[in-house]
Amino acid sequence: MNKVSTILFALAILVILSALAAITFGPADIDSTQLLNCLVGTCQNQIANIVIWQVRIPRVLVALVAGMGLAIAGAILQNTTRNPLADPYLFGIVSGAGLGATIANISLADNLTIALPLAAFLGALFSVVIVVFIAKVLQRMEQLLLAGVAVSFMLASITQFILYFGEPFATNRVIFWLMGSLARVEMSNFYVIASILIIAMITVFALHRQIDALLLGDESAASLGVDVDKLRLLMLGICAALTATIVAYCGGIGFVGLMIPHIVRQLIGVTTLKLIIGSALIGAIFLIWVDVIARSSLPHAEIPIGIITSALGSIFFLFIMYRSRAIT
Amino acid sequence: MSTLLNISGLSWRVPNKAILHNINFNVSKGEVIGIIGPNGAGKTSLLRCLTNQANILASKNISGSVQLKNRPITQYSAKAVAQHFALVMQKNDTIFALSVQDVMKMGLLPHKTLFSLDNDHDKAQIALALSKVGLSHALNSHFNLLSGGEQQRVLIARALVQASQILILDEPTNHLDVYYQHQVLQLVNKLNITVIMTVHDLNLASLYCQRLLLLNQGELICDGSPKEVLAPKQLSQVFGLPCQQSVDAITGATQVSFYLKDTNIRASHFAESLSE
Numbered sequence: 001m002n003k004v005s006t007i008l009f010a011l012a013i014l015v016i017l018s019a020l021a022a023i024t025f026g027p028a029d030i031d032s033t034q035l036l037n038c039l040v041g042t043c044q045n046q047i048a049n050i051v052i053w054q055v056r057i058p059r060v061l062v063a064l065v066a067g068m069g070l071a072i073a074g075a076i077l078q079n080t081t082r083n084p085l086a087d088p089y090l091f092g093i094v095s096g097a098g099l100g101a102t103i104a105n106i107s108l109a110d111n112l113t114i115a116l117p118l119a120a121f122l123g124a125l126f127s128v129v130i131v132v133f134i135a136k137v138l139q140r141m142e143q144l145l146l147a148g149v150a151v152s153f154m155l156a157s158i159t160q161f162i163l164y165f166g167e168p169f170a171t172n173r174v175i176f177w178l179m180g181s182l183a184r185v186e187m188s189n190f191y192v193i194a195s196i197l198i199i200a201m202i203t204v205f206a207l208h209r210q211i212d213a214l215l216l217g218d219e220s221a222a223s224l225g226v227d228v229d230k231l232r233l234l235m236l237g238i239c240a241a242l243t244a245t246i247v248a249y250c251g252g253i254g255f256v257g258l259m260i261p262h263i264v265r266q267l268i269g270v271t272t273l274k275l276i277i278g279s280a281l282i283g284a285i286f287l288i289w290v291d292v293i294a295r296s297s298l299p300h301a302e303i304p305i306g307i308i309t310s311a312l313g314s315i316f317f318l319f320i321m322y323r324s325r326a327i328t
Numbered sequence: 329m330s331t332l333l334n335i336s337g338l339s340w341r342v343p344n345k346a347i348l349h350n351i352n353f354n355v356s357k358g359e360v361i362g363i364i365g366p367n368g369a370g371k372t373s374l375l376r377c378l379t380n381q382a383n384i385l386a387s388k389n390i391s392g393s394v395q396l397k398n399r400p401i402t403q404y405s406a407k408a409v410a411q412h413f414a415l416v417m418q419k420n421d422t423i424f425a426l427s428v429q430d431v432m433k434m435g436l437l438p439h440k441t442l443f444s445l446d447n448d449h450d451k452a453q454i455a456l457a458l459s460k461v462g463l464s465h466a467l468n469s470h471f472n473l474l475s476g477g478e479q480q481r482v483l484i485a486r487a488l489v490q491a492s493q494i495l496i497l498d499e500p501t502n503h504l505d506v507y508y509q510h511q512v513l514q515l516v517n518k519l520n521i522t523v524i525m526t527v528h529d530l531n532l533a534s535l536y537c538q539r540l541l542l543l544n545q546g547e548l549i550c551d552g553s554p555k556e557v558l559a560p561k562q563l564s565q566v567f568g569l570p571c572q573q574s575v576d577a578i579t580g581a582t583q584v585s586f587y588l589k590d591t592n593i594r595a596s597h598f599a600e601s602l603s604e
Contacts, residue, residue: 084423206442213434215426219417222381224437224490225410270424271433 004268011281018288019064023056025292030056062185063291064284065193066246067256069200071283073239074257075264075275076204079211080235081145087258088243091148091236094254095155096127097247098178102159105170105177116177117248124244127151132233144236180251180306182291189249196245200238204276207231211272252306255313256283262320331398332357332494332522338377338392340370340546347373349546351392357493360516360523362537364530364557366567369543371526375496378524379413380404410438414487416497420479426471428463428482429454435489457488461515477508484515497525501532534558535581542566554582 024030028051034043035052043049070088077086088094100123104115134147163171204211210231213221218228246253264278287305290312294305333355340348348370355361363371376384378394380401385394394401396412404412414435432454433446458464461481466474471482480500487495497516501509509529513536516523527533533540534554542550542557544566550557555573563571569586576583 079424082423209434209437209440209444212430213437215424216420216422216431216434217417219381220415220420220434222406223379223410223413223415223417223496224434225405225407226437227406228382265424269430270426271430 004274007268008274008277008281011278011285015064015281015284015288018285019060022060022063022288022292023052025296026051026056058187058190059182059185059291060288061187061190062193062250063182063287065190065197066182066250066253067260067283067285067287068280069193069197069242069246069283070253070256070287071260071279072197072200072204072276073242074259075261075272075279076200076211076235076239077257078261079270079272079275080214080232082215082217083145084262085258086145087255088239089254089257090145090152091240092127092131092152092155093124093240093243094247094252095152095159097121097124097244098174098252099123099155099159099162100126101177102162102166102174105174106162106166120248121244123155124247125240127155128236128240128244132236144232176304177251178306179304180253180309181302181304182250182294183302185249193242193245193249196242200242201276201280203234203238204272207234208272208276211235215270250305253287254306254310255316256287256309259313259316260286262316330357331355332396333378334393334395334398335378336393336395338374338390338394340373340377340390342389346546348377348390351548353541353548353551355494355522355524357522358520359539360537361525361539361541362533363524363526363541363543364528364533365543365549368545370546371543372498373546374543375498375524375526379415379496380409407438410490410492412492413494413496414490414492416480416483416487416495416500418498418502420471420483422472428458428466428469428471428474431471431482432458432467432486432489435486438490438492453489454485457485458482460488460519461485475508476503477505477512480504480508480512481515484512484519488519492521494522494524495519497523499526499528501527501529530558530563531581531583534583535576535579558582558584560584 020035024032024035028048030048030052034045034048037043038045038049038052073088074086077088077091078084097120100119100121101116103123104119131144131148131151134151135144138147159174163174210221210226213224213226214228214231221228243257260279260283261275263282264275268274268278290308291305294303294308297303331354335354336352338348338351339346351374363374365371377390380394383402384390385402396404396409401409433450435457436446436450436453455464455467458467461484463478463481463485466478466482471479474482484495495516500512500516504512509532513532516525517536525537527537537554539552540550540554540557541548542562549566550559550562558573560571560573563584567586569588571584571586574583574585575581
């Protein structure tokens with residue numbers, strides 16, 4: 001086994017161990033023997049059994065796939081736009097989701113369990129459609145990122161306008177939702193995110209050479225037979241669907257897509273196949289543990305997960321700037 | 329020699345300007361062709377049309393035909409075109425830390441299916457191509473940290489992995505010092521494949537190309553051997569400077585020198601006399 005596969009193998013084992021360890025954290029006291037017993041179906045404590053299967057496992061599994069999804073969305077966007085700062089959040093996906101959630105909160109307050117994720121998803125897709133439309137009209141697919149930033153601010157200002165004049169209770173709900181949390185996730189959320197994740201992974205595995213070809217420039221990729229615009233659009237669509245679904249269930253969890261691929265590039269490599277697998281694994285480990293911090297650092301409350309990822313992300317950002325200053 | 333490429337009646341008009349005007353020429357297998365001409369003459373535009381990049385020939389501004397092996401190039405898929413043409417561009421800066429190996433692997437793309445991974449045969453091909461350009465030791469180096477000449481050689485090696493029959497180079501000697509200019513062009517000559525390149529330096533073009541195409545304002549002014557194309561009268565008209573042809577004592581190649589207008593001394597002497 002070469003160095004890269006050794007690292008990936010070790011990371012895969014770490015993902016499994018992290019997930020198992022994360023199940024033991026929480027208000028109800030569950031130790032590792034109880035956990036193992038309940039996992040293999042020989043549980044003596046009925047309450048522990050219910051907590052594990054209905055609360056902890058769905059939550060850890062959603063953290064796992066959400067971490068994977070956000071990280072690979074970032075990795076795909078960074079490689080297809082050749083921009084190391086590309087992130088699903090910069091494409092207006094989250095502000096679109098925020099607008100959708102706000103409208104749902106204000107107008108459909110009775111049916112929020114279904115309406116909120118759905119509206120957030122539609123909002124996210126709406127913003128991506130606008131971003132792509134603008135880039136198409138300008139005939140410059142390389143300016144997707146700038147268009148994304150513009151759309152992001154536009155949608156955020158609409159959201160703030162609605163919130164400012166909206167009912168305070170609904171406003172609070174939206175603000176808390178935007179901070180991100182895995183407290184209300186269910187097993188069904190895991191299945192939905194996982195299926196989109198699998199579709200995204202298969203597509204990237206199929207097209208990994210094409211995406212790699214983009215790394216040396218659009219002209220170079222075109223000369224190797226790649227339809228650059230089509231490929232970029234397809235990848236953006238996949239990232240949008242992935243992020244929108246995750247944001248719809250978990251709220252705003254920023255910086256994962258920006259941070260994780262950077263670590264992977266240092267550790268494993270820059271080409272797409274390595275980057276995607278590495279990002280998926282490290283992203284999963286990262287979000288599982290951040291969620292553990294979110295639910296166990298305060299005695300009787302949870303910290304919204306997005307606050308922690310943003311705090312870590314901004315420190316990380318400064319660290320990257322410091323490092324790149326050291327290189328040049 | 330069999331005809332690989334046939335360009336006939338190729339024109340590219342935009343409002344108020346002809347980028348290319350009625351270009352006709354053939355390319356035979358094994359030729360090394362240099363495209364020369366002043367800035368804005370249409371050299372790079374012509375290269376883009378030859379490879380039908382981004383399906384440019386479908387544009388309504390472009391008329392005429394480019395035939396590859398007696399079939400319109402527009403009938404080839406992008407992948408098939410990539411199997412015939414390899415392109416070495418002027419600038420290739422990537423922001424990510426790509427290794428030479430990563431860049432070389434890109435050359436495999438036109439021959440690979442979806443999902444495919446690299447096999448031992450691919451690795452052997454990459455090693456062989458790198459050894460042909462004298463960079464076997466650089467397999468794991470960072471592409472961005474190589475010198476300009478080494479980067480050009482890696483891209484030429486990538487073109488070898490791509491196994492295309494025609495190598496297209498856009499200003500391969502730009503930004504290179506004299507040593508690397510000659511090294512890259514000698515390498516290109518030794519590969520025994522068909523080469524079409526744009527070259528700014530007329531004396532380098534004359535030394536390393538069997539055939540030159542002189543473009544000016546979108547028109548093909550002259551197509552022939554360096555001696556024919558670099559005729560002083562013609563060059564003076566195109567470049568707007570008086571010019572004289574000579575034969576290099578060592579290489580035997582046709583060489584040209586330009587003079588500044590209205591002076592009878594060489595440009596370099598002129599500069600010297602100014603600085604004194």
